Amino acid sequence: MHRWSGNDVTAVPEELEELRNWQSRLRAQFPIVTGNPELVYLDSAATAQKPQVVLDAAWTYLTTSNANAGRATYPWANRTTALVEHARDRIKEFLHDPAPTRSSTHFTSGTTEGLRTIPRDWLPSYLADGDEIVIPEADHQANIAPWLEAQQLLDRQGVRIRILRMPYQAGSGDYDHRDLAELVGPRTRFVAATHVHHVYGADMNIHRVRRAVGPEAVICLDAAQSVGHLPVSVTDLDVDFVVFSGHKALALPGTGAVWARQARGPAFRPGGWSGTPNTVGIASLTTALDWLDAVGLGRIERWTVALTARLTEGLRHLDAYEVLGCQTSLAADSTVQRRRGIVAFRHREITSGDLGFILFSHGFMVRSDSHCQGSAGEKTGSVRVSLHLHNTPDEIDRLLSVLRTLQ
Ligand code: PMP
Numbered sequence: 001m002h003r004w005s006g007n008d009v010t011a012v013p014e015e016l017e018e019l020r021n022w023q024s025r026l027r028a029q030f031p032i033v034t035g036n037p038e039l040v041y042l043d044s045a046a047t048a049q050k051p052q053v054v055l056d057a058a059w060t061y062l063t064t065s066n067a068n069a070g071r072a073t074y075p076w077a078n079r080t081t082a083l084v085e086h087a088r089d090r091i092k093e094f095l096h097d098p099a100p101t102r103s104s105t106h107f108t109s110g111t112t113e114g115l116r117t118i119p120r121d122w123l124p125s126y127l128a129d130g131d132e133i134v135i136p137e138a139d140h141q142a143n144i145a146p147w148l149e150a151q152q153l154l155d156r157q158g159v160r161i162r163i164l165r166m167p168y169q170a171g172s173g174d175y176d177h178r179d180l181a182e183l184v185g186p187r188t189r190f191v192a193a194t195h196v197h198h199v200y201g202a203d204m205n206i207h208r209v210r211r212a213v214g215p216e217a218v219i220c221l222d223a224a225q226s227v228g229h230l231p232v233s234v235t236d237l238d239v240d241f242v243v244f245s246g247h248k249a250l251a252l253p254g255t256g257a258v259w260a261r262q263a264r265g266p267a268f269r270p271g272g273w274s275g276t277p278n279t280v281g282i283a284s285l286t287t288a289l290d291w292l293d294a295v296g297l298g299r300i301e302r303w304t305v306a307l308t309a310r311l312t313e314g315l316r317h318l319d320a321y322e323v324l325g326c327q328t329s330l331a332a333d334s335t336v337q338r339r340r341g342i343v344a345f346r347h348r349e350i351t352s353g354d355l356g357f358i359l360f361s362h363g364f365m366v367r368s369d370s371h372c373q374g375s376a377g378e379k380t381g382s383v384r385v386s387l388h389l390h391n392t393p394d395e396i397d398r399l400l401s402v403l404r405t406l407q
Contacts, residue, residue, distance in 0.1 A: 015306040016393050023303055026295060027390045031055070040395045042366045045198055045225055045342050045386030047247050050288075054250055057287035058280050068276055080279050087286045091257050094289045095242055096233035102262045103234075106270050107277055110256040111224040112142040114243035115192075117258060117270045118220060119150030123190065126218070126265040129159045133190040134180070134213070136166040137376035140198050143222040144374040147192055164188065168376060173200025173325025181212035191219045193239075195226035199371045199384060200325035201308060201342030206237045218264045224248055228292055229341055229388070230301035240264050246281065250288040255281035295389070304341035304387045307396055311343050311385060314400035320407040321345045324382050341387040344371070344378075350406065352381035359383070362402045 028034055029051040033041065041049055061083070067076035069084045088105040097103050108114040127133070135147045147163065154161055167179035175193075193209050196202070203226075210219065220241035226232050227242070228249025234242055240263065246255025255278060260268035292300070315321050324344040347355050356368030367384040371377075385399070 013306060013310075015302055016310070019299060019303050019306075022299065023389060023392070026051075027392065029053070030390045033390045038363050040364045040391075040399070042364055042385045042387065042391070042395075042399070044388040044391075045248070045384065046367055047253065048228065048250050048388055049390060050250055050252070050284075051291055053291050054252070054284050054288050058252060058284045061280050061283035066279070069279055083286070084277055084279065084282055087282045090286050090289055091259060094232075094293065095227075095259055096231075096235050097259065097261075098235060102267075104260050104262065104268060106258045106260070106268075107282060108243075108256045108258060109254045109278070110245040110247065111140075111222060111243050114245075114256050114258040115142050115220075115222060116146045118241060118243075118268070119146045119153070121271045122260075122266070122268045123150050124154060124157070124159070127154065127159065127161050127189060130161075130187055131190075132162040132164050132185070132188040133192070134164045134166050134184065134188060135192045136168070136175070136194055137374040138166075138168045138170075138197075139194045139374055139377070140222065140224070141372045141374055142224075143192055143194055162187075165376065166191075166193075170325070173197055173202040175204050175209065177205065177208040177212045180209065184213050184217070188213060189217055191217055192222070193219055194222040194224075195232065195237075196223075196229070196340045196342070197325075198225050198342065199344045199373055199378065199382070201225075201339035201344075201386075202325060203338070203340055206239060210238050216264065225340065225342065228288070229297075229304060231297040234259065234261065241268070246285040246288065249285070250292065251285035252278075252281045254278050255285045257285075300389045301340070303389055304391070305338060307387050307391055307393065308339040308341055308343055310393060310396045311400070312339060314396070315343070315345055315403070318400075318403055318407055320348050321403065322348060324378060342384065343386075344382040344384040346380065346382040347406065352383050355383050355406075358406065359399070359402065362398075364399055364402070 030049050031052055032049050065076045065079040067080045069080045091105045135144055137144055151161055151163055164183055167176035169176050191213050194204055218240040221239045223232055223242050223244040227244035240261045242259040244256055247253045315323050346352050352368045356366055359366050369381050371384055
């Protein structure tokens, strides 16, 4: 593999060179990107831009079939019902869930809502007095608050569960899998994990989490930053829940899903009357997943990881900046160079809020604040750059050159 050398941040490594034609054809399919050549969108971790096919799918659905699902028998209603059912199967397929398995898919408005349904509708029937659950306190609040609330809820019912904090290395932004293995015991029955960290871009290595917690514990995966960015296989990862946001995977806002395996615990059946589903969002989600599969998630991953490495390598030579989650080493061969499309950094003197404004004055749209991170995470704000396949090496180089002038 190509290695960066010295200060050479303008060279394009083989990885990017090889994928360049593929990428430029795909970039051209994002109207908001091509329509705003003076702007650079670097906030895909917050929400992703949509390719034309997704916009077309929403338009086509609304102008040919718009109706409610599962309620009437005229053709538009039938088509909508079929579309929703097809989307469930499509999600299973997208997540490499080999049919037929005892799994189910439930639509939500996004990861936050999806993660809330599990402690509300499933966890109480699974846990018993004295059981333990592991939660990731350096991760997104959406993957912390629901579990703390579940503990209180169960407590009121006389079921006391212990919360174990996922051990975590601030030096690399990764879980400490060895400490995790020490921490867990026979009563540890549930682990809330995150696939890719929303601030550090670290892949949390779910294989190692599984090895640390053993074969029996249920693993619930917050896949908000991995679905749509890299291949996610429930078979390979051996997880029991996958929760993601459709809007971060190129579909419309207000979409998301919970996939549940039902092998290590009772069946997951979200309670209550859920009302009219987001049919147009679901239509857009199916199309987004089709498009992502056709484009190739492996290639999307290679492209964004290579771009991220280009950015961290550039930052390595700029003393005024501190890259989060790698106080120990930013060396070219360190694992922090394998960030999944997300890098957060701060300037040693300019506040992150100001840096965000300055960067926008040059056309760069980044996220700058505390990034909804849990209490074990960063205490001060930072600027987060997050990428998708429409981003280019040239955009990274232009960003680095602005950052250089601010040294
Ligand atoms: N988990 C992670 C890791 C995230 O990055 C996000 C969004 N930033 C969420 C959960 C919440 O996603 P949503 O806002 O789509 O519900």
